[in-house]
Amino acid sequence: MVKIYSFKNLSFILVSLSLLALASCKKEHHTTVATPTKLGLYAYSSSIYKELGIVISKVGTQNLDSLLVFDTGSGGMVIDATNILPASMISTSGFVFTGDSTVVDGITLTNQTSSIAYGVDSATTETVYGNLAYASVTIGDENGSIVIKRLPFFLYYKAVDSQNNILPAHEFDVFGVSSEYDLQFSNNVNITSPFSYFDPGTGLTKGFKMSAIGTSDYSYLGTYVDALTLGLTSDDLSGSSGFSFATLSYYQGDGYAPVIPGTVTYNNKSFASYVLFDTGTEPYSYLEDPTYAGSGTNLLPTNSAVSVSTTSGFTYSYVTSATENLTNVENPGTANGNETVFGLEFFLNNEYMIDFTDHKLGLKNN
Template sequence: MNIRFHILLSAGLLLLFASCKKTEVNSSATTSSNSAVKLGLYEADSSIYKLLFIPVPKIGTQTVNEYLIFDTGSGGMVIDAHEVLPASMITSSGFNFTGDSTVVNGITITNQTSSITYGADNSTTEKVYGNLAYANVTVGDHGNTVTIQRLPFFLYYKGVDNAGNMLSTGSFDIFGVNTEYDVTFSNGGYVASPFSTYTPAAGLTKGFKMEALGTSNFSLAGTYVPDVITLGLSATDLNESGFTQHTLTPVSGYGYSVIIPSSYTYGSKTVNTAYAVFDTGTEPYSYMEDNTASTTPTLLPVNTAVSVTTKSAGFNYNYSITSSDYLTYIENPIASGSDISIISLEYFLKNGYMLDYENHRLGLRNY
């Protein structure tokens, strides 16, 4: 099972990131040995939609200029092989090597193959094909970096849309951080959040918290904002009263689901049984599922009030739709192909998020 999520990419925006230069790269966390690691994100805005990028300056033995979409809607690093391997190794049907595995540029590529499907609904399905790979991966920028040893990730050799058309290089470079596995393989291997693979300093719990992003730092070129992510949770973090904690449900062979049983209202309509994902990888729309709605997706009008309440813990998230923000579609699961509602990146503008990988909890916070 893979949580569905919708990523809207701008070729122009990605080109801006590809042209960026590193100002400083460090091979280990710059914080002290008994403290959490602070990481920054690039906050980008094409004027149509917003995106978060996390910098990855090194994969294996090679320095790269990679900016991956920071995504709470999936679990695992997914990267296009054309950006890290010689072109001679890559074909439209797979990688050129024999045996169980090979090592290129410090990247171990295994013969374990799979695919990942993305999309907000049946009409937007896109798929990437690739192999399980391992490498030491450095994450971060401006001196705030951490190196994750032998990180398992999905190295894809091609991507296609739902009509079979080839996607452009790097279209689905993702840094998925949730507690589900992006993909599993026949040998028992799997791709999970890079943050869950990282072992923090003694006394800290595996996990991260994310501060509210605000709205002032988003720009076309992407503004680097330090210390958005705290990697490694202290006892104070875990017991912070501002976060409402939700115990996550295990899914056999696929980690722990971040799908939260919820209810929601829009205008005067209440949907009592719903399932929600809080997803930085979805923008500019949220997608709310209602099995009594029309099979044609409906965009809610400006000034419609929307309220989402989680069932187990009673966390409440409210917003009102404007002409340019908090845009929301109402979909019928019969037409969309899923009963999972997606709460978009705009939740994160004014609210906090926490994942505790060890105790399998997800925290939500109103600021």
């Protein structure tokens, strides 16, 4: 899902890794390159709607079995406090405690408050209200997991839709993996991708790559997909990897948002746009055409041809159908959208990578 960005104007060092040798009189010591870590996702589907989820199995000392939306369109773990904090501490106007912070079951809840707005446009905006928190967090389950010992995340007490209606508990739990900052608190504390806080080991670059999900693994009850690799090798980041790399720009307060420039074409009409590839947007994609003369959000007809070509040399195309690749077009000036968003169906047949060290986004046709 798309975080509502505060910036208005959107404006490339491949890493090289080498073995370090420490010479002594008669013996050389070589560092050993670590092995990348694998994690899985759960793929869910209904008649036309698909979703990717990731399990959070422990926060602080509490064992959980929470499934959060796996989201390349935002950065940071955002989770409802219901069943995590005592009910007596949660109200619709805020958390109930005194002092600068309090510790409950290994979770440090601070008095630093904020809110995050998500959505493609004004009609789809939803907002969560909460506080900065810290805890040791276990990501994954018995199929594979990692532990981040002190992860800053956003614990919310209330979520509302665009009409200010309060949403059910845990309706908006999000695991944002992009390198942007959903929030930035004092002392340079950033609510951003939990994967950016994970040390992949010696010789690996901080980042992750995501294999193509495919279309056969989605199910109503959820299918485990071994899709994620944490820790990037020199081969991953090389020009021969097949990925097209774009360097992400830094925006004050927003970090390295995963949006890149390109040219979007639909039904033989083209326009320049910043583009986001977002697992959290489904079942629609959104084309933000500044030359579009219509009003509101309009669904493209079946058999419409859509494509994008980025300035980094990556191309992606599809044809809409009655149930797949559903695509809306709107004018960003009237719909308050910022960037063209290609939703979850992009990830069915394409690969995705983020390098947190050199702030690069990689895309690959599969």
